Amino acid sequence: MRTRRSPPPVAFLKTHKTGSSTVQNLMFRLGEKENLTFAFPYYAYQFSYPDRFRADFVDELPPGSSQFDMLCSHMRLDLGQLKQVMPRNTIYITLLRDPLQTFESVFSYYTSTVPAFTLAKKAADTANRKSALSVFLESPESYWDPTEPGNGLARNPMSFDLGLSSQEWNASWPMELTQLEEAFQLVMIAEHFDESLVLLGALLQLEPEELAYVHLNVRAPSDITPLEEDTKARLWAWNSLDVLLYNLFLQVFWEKAEQYGLGRLKREVALLRASTQRLRQKCVAREGVPPGELEDLVRPWQTDTVTILGYEVRGNLTLQEEGLCVRLVLPELQYHSHLYFQQYGHDMRSIPTD
Numbered sequence: 001m002r003t004r005r006s007p008p009p010v011a012f013l014k015t016h017k018t019g020s021s022t023v024q025n026l027m028f029r030l031g032e033k034e035n036l037t038f039a040f041p042y043y044a045y046q047f048s049y050p051d052r053f054r055a056d057f058v059d060e061l062p063p064g065s066s067q068f069d070m071l072c073s074h075m076r077l078d079l080g081q082l083k084q085v086m087p088r089n090t091i092y093i094t095l096l097r098d099p100l101q102t103f104e105s106v107f108s109y110y111t112s113t114v115p116a117f118t119l120a121k122k123a124a125d126t127a128n129r130k131s132a133l134s135v136f137l138e139s140p141e142s143y144w145d146p147t148e149p150g151n152g153l154a155r156n157p158m159s160f161d162l163g164l165s166s167q168e169w170n171a172s173w174p175m176e177l178t179q180l181e182e183a184f185q186l187v188m189i190a191e192h193f194d195e196s197l198v199l200l201g202a203l204l205q206l207e208p209e210e211l212a213y214v215h216l217n218v219r220a221p222s223d224i225t226p227l228e229e230d231t232k233a234r235l236w237a238w239n240s241l242d243v244l245l246y247n248l249f250l251q252v253f254w255e256k257a258e259q260y261g262l263g264r265l266k267r268e269v270a271l272l273r274a275s276t277q278r279l280r281q282k283c284v285a286r287e288g289v290p291p292g293e294l295e296d297l298v299r300p301w302q303t304d305t306v307t308i309l310g311y312e313v314r315g316n317l318t319l320q321e322e323g324l325c326v327r328l329v330l331p332e333l334q335y336h337s338h339l340y341f342q343q344y345g346h347d348m349r350s351i352p353t354d
């Protein structure tokens with residue numbers, strides 16, 4: 001059997017509503033298989049989001065580990081602080097999605113938790129209007145208090161996660177963008193997810209089987225707000241910094257793809273799709289399963305405004321296959337808890353309430 005070196009350390013900046021749980025699941029599976037040491041948040045699942053990341057948000061190194069090998073939980077980036085945590089040879093990656101789709105998903109998922117969205121929802125309910133999103137976009141400034149920390153995702157959410165000042169154009173933006181471009185070896189693009197995974201696989205020296213995945217955190221189609229042309233125009237205007245960010249990294253992405261070789265990329269995407277297809281056929285009995293029909297172990301976290309669908313794993317599997325298949329569909333919170341317990345021998349701490 002062929003042996004190979006462990007992958008280099010990786011920091012995956014998990015951006016909101018971009019497909020990041022799918023990438024995180026892949027990282028979790030890789031890290032578990034290779035027995036890597038995860039940099040987990042000291043409390044719960046996120047690094048004190050929406051505060052800017054600080055090195056002391058990370059739990060301590062477990063006994064016997066000399067460095068963190070993998071970090072992939074939600075944070076608001078501070079590159080300098082993150083570099084204090086991760087080894088020098090760390091590969092930095094992140095994922096961006098079309099800003100319209102991202103914002104629509106963020107809005108529907110966080111309607112009850114982002115104050116600006118909640119206000120718009122209340123207005124929409126009393127006015128009996130079409131959708132809370134369209135009410136919000138008619139006059140976003142009237143619902144949005146930029147000094148409220150909980151409103152970070154309410155405008156340019158991807159820029160916010162990347163640590164940029166996401167509220168309005170700022171003279172420091174070009175420099176900060178250049179720093180991000182230099183720091184991130186790969187910015188994946190959700191609309192070219194498989195191509196992104198091939199480039200990721202090349203960076204981390206992974207086999208196509210190690211890149212196989214299922215889409216996680218998928219909303220029920222009935223919860224997706226169709227976007228009319230005028231809504232789209234308002235979304236672009238409201239999230240213009242995310243549009244700029246996305247367009248820049250889309251261009252960087254294709255430059256990387258060309259360097260890699262477009263023909264080679266296409267061939268490897270085909271291999272990845274074939275291995276993904278094989279694994280899905282082996283593992284998945286039903287996809288798009290509503291939460292009420294799923295066992296606790298594989299039921300994704302729900303919010304009160306959207307339904308998140310999951311997967312039912314086949315029943316006729318060997319114990320080893322079952323372990324592989326359950327991990328493939330395991331939602332973020334369950335997988336995180338499992339790995340945390342495995343690494344530290346105790347349960348995760350919850351966030352103190354006072």
Ligand SMILES: Nc1ncnc2c1ncn2[C@@H]1O[C@H](COP(=O)(O)OS(=O)(=O)O)[C@@H](OP(=O)(O)O)[C@H]1O
Pocket residue numbers: 015016017018019020021022101105190191193214215216217218219
């Ligand atoms: N592989 C792949 N490619 C493209 N899009 C994908 C992929 N996997 C998941 N998704 C979609 O991403 C949305 C969930 O994003 P996240 O997992 O980042 O959400 S979260 O912030 O962690 O809650 C969610 O989008 P919406 O369904 O529009 O809400 C998922 O359907």
